[in-house]
Amino acid sequence: xxxxIQHDENPKLMKGNEALAEASFRAGLKAYFGxxxxxxxxxxxxxxxQAPNHKDVIVLQAESEVASINMVYGAAGAGVRTMTTSSSPxxxxxxxxxxxxxxxxxxxxxxxVQRGGPGLGTIQxxxxxxxxxxxxxxxxxxxxxxxxxxxxxxxxxxxxxGFRLAEEYRMPAMILSDGALGQMMEKVYLPKSGSLPKQxxxxxxxxxxxxxxRNYITSLHMDPEKMELVNLHLQDKYRKLKQxxxxxxxxxxxxDIILVAFGLTARICNKAMExxxxxxxxxxxxxxxxxxxxxxxxIASFADPMRMFLTVEMNAGQMVEDVRLAVNGxxxxxxxxxxGGMIPTxxxxxxxxxxxxxxxxxxxxxxxxx
Amino acid sequence: xxxxxxxxxxxVYEKPKTLTDNPTHYCPGCGHGVIHRVLMxxxxxxxxxxxxxxxxxxxxxxxxxxxxxxxxxEAAHGRASAVATGVRRVLPDKFVFSYQGDGDLAAIGTGxxxxxxxxxxxxxxxxxxxxxxxxxxxxxxxxSLCGMITSTTPYGRDEHFIGHPLKITEMIAQLPGAYYVxxxxxxxxxxxxxxxxxxxxxxxxxxxxKGTCFIEVVSNCxxxxxxNPLEANEWMEKNMFPYFPPGDIKxxxxxx
Numbered sequence: 001x002x003x004x005i006q007h008d009e010n011p012k013l014m015k016g017n018e019a020l021a022e023a024s025f026r027a028g029l030k031a032y033f034g035x036x037x038x039x040x041x042x043x044x045x046x047x048x049x050q051a052p053n054h055k056d057v058i059v060l061q062a063e064s065e066v067a068s069i070n071m072v073y074g075a076a077g078a079g080v081r082t083m084t085t086s087s088s089p090x091x092x093x094x095x096x097x098x099x100x101x102x103x104x105x106x107x108x109x110x111x112x113v114q115r116g117g118p119g120l121g122t123i124q125x126x127x128x129x130x131x132x133x134x135x136x137x138x139x140x141x142x143x144x145x146x147x148x149x150x151x152x153x154x155x156x157x158x159x160x161x162g163f164r165l166a167e168e169y170r171m172p173a174m175i176l177s178d179g180a181l182g183q184m185m186e187k188v189y190l191p192k193s194g195s196l197p198k199q200x201x202x203x204x205x206x207x208x209x210x211x212x213x214r215n216y217i218t219s220l221h222m223d224p225e226k227m228e229l230v231n232l233h234l235q236d237k238y239r240k241l242k243q244x245x246x247x248x249x250x251x252x253x254x255x256d257i258i259l260v261a262f263g264l265t266a267r268i269c270n271k272a273m274e275x276x277x278x279x280x281x282x283x284x285x286x287x288x289x290x291x292x293x294x295x296x297x298x299i300a301s302f303a304d305p306m307r308m309f310l311t312v313e314m315n316a317g318q319m320v321e322d323v324r325l326a327v328n329g330x331x332x333x334x335x336x337x338x339x340g341g342m343i344p345t346x347x348x349x350x351x352x353x354x355x356x357x358x359x360x361x362x363x364x365x366x367x368x369x370x
Numbered sequence: 371x372x373x374x375x376x377x378x379x380x381x382v383y384e385k386p387k388t389l390t391d392n393p394t395h396y397c398p399g400c401g402h403g404v405i406h407r408v409l410m411x412x413x414x415x416x417x418x419x420x421x422x423x424x425x426x427x428x429x430x431x432x433x434x435x436x437x438x439x440x441x442x443x444e445a446a447h448g449r450a451s452a453v454a455t456g457v458r459r460v461l462p463d464k465f466v467f468s469y470q471g472d473g474d475l476a477a478i479g480t481g482x483x484x485x486x487x488x489x490x491x492x493x494x495x496x497x498x499x500x501x502x503x504x505x506x507x508x509x510x511x512x513x514s515l516c517g518m519i520t521s522t523t524p525y526g527r528d529e530h531f532i533g534h535p536l537k538i539t540e541m542i543a544q545l546p547g548a549y550y551v552x553x554x555x556x557x558x559x560x561x562x563x564x565x566x567x568x569x570x571x572x573x574x575x576x577x578x579x580k581g582t583c584f585i586e587v588v589s590n591c592x593x594x595x596x597x598n599p600l601e602a603n604e605w606m607e608k609n610m611f612p613y614f615p616p617g618d619i620k621x622x623x624x625x626x
Contacts, residue, residue, distance in 0.1 A: 031460050058459045061453070063485035070449035070482070074456025077443045078423065082456070100446050205441035205457070207421045207464050213388075216435040218426075218444035 003164045005157055007189035016155040017042035017182040020111060023156035025161050031058040031082035035090060038123040039179035040113035043085045058132040065090040067099030076106035079204025081163055085111035088129050089120060098172055099138030102221030104263040107166035111175045113182040114174065116341030124341025125179035127266060130318035133176045141231055143238050145173035146291040148262040152186035160196055165244060167199040169237055172329035176282040176291060180264050180343065246289035247298045255284030256355055258302055260323050261312040262288050269312050269327035272349035281357050296326040308356050309335045312349055392571045399599020401589030402430055404497060404556040406437050412569040413440065422465040425454045430504040451486035454493045465576050466469035467494040472504045476512040476538040483542065490547030490581035494572040498585065499614060500541025500591040506518035508594035514534040515609055535613060539586045543620040549581030550619035555588045557603040571625055588614050
């Protein structure tokens, strides 16, 4: 299943943050609540600037990220298409609210334009929030739908995918971007307005007519037996969500080494792959687009004792754990990471590839394959 | 009770249909049940039940949505006014109220409280102040009185160590966004009638989008205070009222 998006005929040159903001209007956003933080403030700025052209959309600067996410809870509970955006420290502040939203089964879109951490960290791009985004982030057993764009085009398009998935599955969706994707300018064909249908929201709190029972939005279930049933229901939903897995495969079929990377890092890996192929090394790239649900089966299908995996991330090694789970020991999985706002270069990835090629050659010789 | 011509009993007083049949979990003598009822009576009598969305807090009234037979949302601790902001902004022609206790509204949710009112959100904020965390077992609240013994101030609240009880109602009354601010109670029939009038005036002003209405209800906590209900109400009058005096704190000209 995928979102049907029609695009403008003519491209625009836009920052990732601005493309995402414009796309959110076009996706039928009805309420935005946010708080300034670098490197995502352009989203709030763009939305407030354009708000007079969208009289039916609420754009409100909240007093904190804590307030933002709870305003999102209220608006989502009232049945409207709603979004908040922030960057890593702000997303940490939202975790309690996100847990409540997931538990109360409210659809909404959360955008994390990641920056380097931990702590106040840096405003430079990072992928250090992978665990937080994909494993839940707040308290309790829950997940978000996590989409990882790797271009300004996808910053725009994934707003549509995010809202569609959030509303179909009644759960929060997150676009996990980074400071580079947010700040860089690229050609983008903006999605056209009006193509995203709204789901029925018969559960929403809009005022109880005499004809139905009251609706209430809650995450409180004091009876542990009921609480477990709620959890089983959520887990069932996450299993169904697996049909939404998306992944990009490049030159994987003949690859001796497969690079696994998401978002910005995947683009750099593509460069490294091209350089390696020019040197006669068969390298492919797997780019998970949905980080949750994670493409375990797709990655597993390439697992082979003769093939090596190199996961490249802008963190200390987070997604690599999922890649290891996917291949389940059938392939060796290596990791190359830069942290704290540093972006790996194609050259340093190529060096890793060459070192792995050498390792592969020696292993093959010792195993008598050559 | 009078009897009609055909021998059936005439109904002179009944439960409003805006209350569910669920028995409440509140302790005997607790003010919450009365406050729920007064609020729901007003909504019923004004005929706005179909246009009203309420937001419940975390605290003793966390289950308010089990008793109020209208559309409700249950918010995270302290965040009811932010949630109510989200609701009211996307449903600008509906009636929205939040219902919070002292810990929720005046400790963990102080930021949301101030900024919601500063924006003049067109909601009614109901603030039940009984000077204690009832739900978690009687710990010190931001409004616990000086010297008050709670499970976390076993030797009495020492204001030099932990600060004075917070008069948040007087504080927020200073904000331009606050339209109508009053303090009431529910320990006597006369007090109940005054509170009812205040709730009604608040919903009336919501129609005109005048700003935030904030009604504090000074209430009791017989279990947390370790008193019987009568003693609790007497203690409240004697000790809470001098520090939190009932009455109008900010009255718009139209209500004078």
